[in-house]
Amino acid sequence: MTLPWEWVVPLISVAYLGLLFAVAYFADMRADQGRSLISNPYVYTLSIAVYCTSWTFYGSVGRAAVSGIGFLPIYLGPTLMAAIWWPILGKIIRISKDNRITSIADFIASRYGKSRGIAAMVTLIAVVGIMPYITLQLKAVATSLDVLVHHLEYGFSSGHPAAPWGDTALYVALILALFSVLFGTRHLDATERHEGMVAAIAFESIIKLLAFLAVGLFVTFGLFDGPGELFQKTMADPKLKSLMGFGTLSGGYSSWFSLTFLAMMAILFLPRQFQVLVVENVNENHIRKAAWLFPLYLLIINLFVLPIAFAGNLIFPGASADPDTFVLTLPIFGDQQWLALFAYLGGLSAATSMVIVAAIALSTMVCNDLIIPAFLRFHLQVQEDLSGIILTIRRGVILALLLLGYIYFRLIGESHTLVTIGLVSFAAAAQFAPPILLGIFWKGASRRGAIAGLLAGFLIWAHTLLLASFAISGWIPESFLTEGPWGITWLRPYALFGLSVFDPITHSIFWSMLINIGLLITVSLFDRQTAVERIQALNFVNVFEQGARGGEAYLWSGSVSVVDLKRLVARFVGPTRAMRDFDHFITQHRLILPENGIAPSSLVAFAEQRLAGAIGSASARIMIHSIVKGEELDLEGVMRILDQTSQVIEYSQRLEQKSAELEAATRQLKQANTRLQELDRLKDEFISTISHELRTPLTSIRAFSEILRDNEDLPTEERQNFLGIVIKETERLTRLVNQVLDLAKLESGLMEWHPTEVDLAEVTQEAIDVTSRLFENRSVTLENFVPSHPIILTADRDRIQRVIINFLSNAVKFSPEGSGRVEIRLREEPAFIGLEVKDNGPGIQEGEHKRIFDKFHQVRDESGENKPGGSGLGLAICQRIVDHHNGRIWVESGPNLGATFIFVLPLFQPEKKEIAKKEASPSNR
């Protein structure tokens, strides 16, 4: 090739930047027409990819070439953070929109009571922290340009480029400043959104991705025969083989961990990321897609990092080419000049997009939070239109920032690789994480806590990373590193307080985060928040709760006329815009306002917000303060609204609780109702059964009585017989009624119990005596195995006897006449006594075992004969008596095996008190 590359490359660069101007201009035009190009999740995702700077484009390969996989945490961290963007970023965006927040400094200041001091501090930290990063991009562009031109011109024969080609970095800085000024500061916008800039950086994100992929594909498949061959050749080289594990990673796993953490914080809190993620966000719902599309972008752009790094190491063994420039040198080596040029444009895209966004974000902060407050201090009463001045300030700031970056570049020189400088900036941005993350979830975080944490964190960062890097560059004596400042060894920047187990970045992150978070929490816990702080804390933490906002309207209770307010806003945003915004607000809220009337507090709050969009919340507050006459802050008003808010919250919580209680009550009522219905049904059943049982004897009594009345001439013998039946039936009736009464008493708990010391053997013997007649009548033999020695327990004597009698009479009834055989025995166990009565009758089917203890349940023969003449209440009563004594009653039987009725009683009543209570309770009812 004989092209004059020396001129072609810069020309193409400028042409490319011209193309960006065109894209941005077109997007701005579309935005003015109301047909936004950028209002979709895909452009949003691409704009977030401003995260991938020249550090990604050139530096990842450089790092991979010396430490293998070590470049990756910087991209894994953002993926992990993207997983929780929905809850965290979503909240930050909503807060920023509600409060018209336009920068990260504004966000933190606004959260902590619209404090001017904190805004200035955050701005300073951001500028000091990000400046090296901007320098890094200038350096990358200048180096890549020089390397490209040199190798295109001379190939690889003459070694490294001898001298920098002119002063490339200066021109780069100036051109980038021009671009940033043109699209970052076209007009003062309340939302500080820059559609043209977003479109341009989204476009650049596409270019850098394509360029990197093109180089990766060429290297992998053009210079090598696919990844298989490439990796195998790498494995064959013992030095490169070590890059495949963690052995070459400086700092090991702790460094891996801290880099992941650092990247998680950086993706949200680097000023440029905050700018694209929060300030330039069009619609919160775009997070939904960006949360996975952005990590996908990172994954794709990182796929070929290792192959390129390995290929570079294989092709340029030793250090014959700088690993940071492999992306350029490999295509040139493969004789693909145009591909190299494309790669260069990709790197240029990566660098310029970062510089532009960072410059705009920083200029907003510097202007709103440092310069305007100082300016207003001296020109508070100037009545002229300030919007033009503000824009001029911003433009000046952008230019100054880039020139500063250039000067820093000249000073720090070649001593640092791309990655190290980038990480230093990440660590500075991480200092913003505690005040923001704690601030949006914890109302208690206070201004003084945030200031203490930020300041301490920043100082530790500056000491352990920034000053240390100065020492490495030779600005300050190297003894600063090795012996500590002034020879104080425990202040050595890489081993603060003697802690020397970490690599420098991890070490700095550990100490700065520990102190930052620690101070923020501790100071907040012992602090008393002012009213503004409390209101802002509520606004931030409860941003998703309806009615949480509104406190600040009460902040201004002094008087100011509508016209004064309008004039103030006009000074900063221009008269036409101010007029339009005010008219809009007034019609929207249906306010009727005379020009010279007193502005309602809601209008004052609106004006403050409108100003905050232009000059930051802290300055806006001061400005409003300067024209509101009377008390600045009506504490009582503030407290009132705070109380109202908390009352409403408390009230709604109480409501929730009440409704939960109601639900529980309803459930209980339902259960009770079901139970009642069941009881009602049982009662009906009971009544119908009992009437039936009563009617049977009554019918026969009546029948026989009628016979006796009507037939006076009946023979005496027959008359006696009939009278006998009547008497028997009457007895049965009496028994039945008694049993029903007993059962009713038992069930209602009205039964009186008389527990005494009882000899069960004796009681059983008595029962046997009582029932002996029955056995004789049916010629059933009774085998008595009851021991003769006394068995003492506490029980109600009569009732227990009744159970035994019931068992015995049942046994007789069901035993076959003549051949019947009944056994009775007592079982003595250590803890309880059992009594069993066994017969040789027909037995009871399995399914009946439980039901025979139900009321009125009678066992019937299948044949229907041999119907026992019982009421069906006996066993039910027995069961209740045994239950009352804490015993158990059951039957063991099978068809044709006879039946054994058993009850067991505990020898010692377990809870005497319980029994006493049961005894006492009936009288209470």
Next chain:
Amino acid sequence: MNHQSADRKKQRLLALCIAGFIALNYPLLSLFDQAELTLGIPVLFLYLFLVWAVIISLIALVMETGQEPGEER
């Protein structure tokens, strides 16, 4: 949409973030610290990119299912 499913979504995302952090850090990572090739690709490289891809697909799954855009949060 109700609060409960929105809360559930946030909890799922948080769990995913924590699980991802564990999968991508020591000690699990040390299992793959070997200079060997699997399917022609270094083991460590393969593991990291696979886990990465899985995390991305899970985020997509959680984010893109359930509620409609414009939901209450």
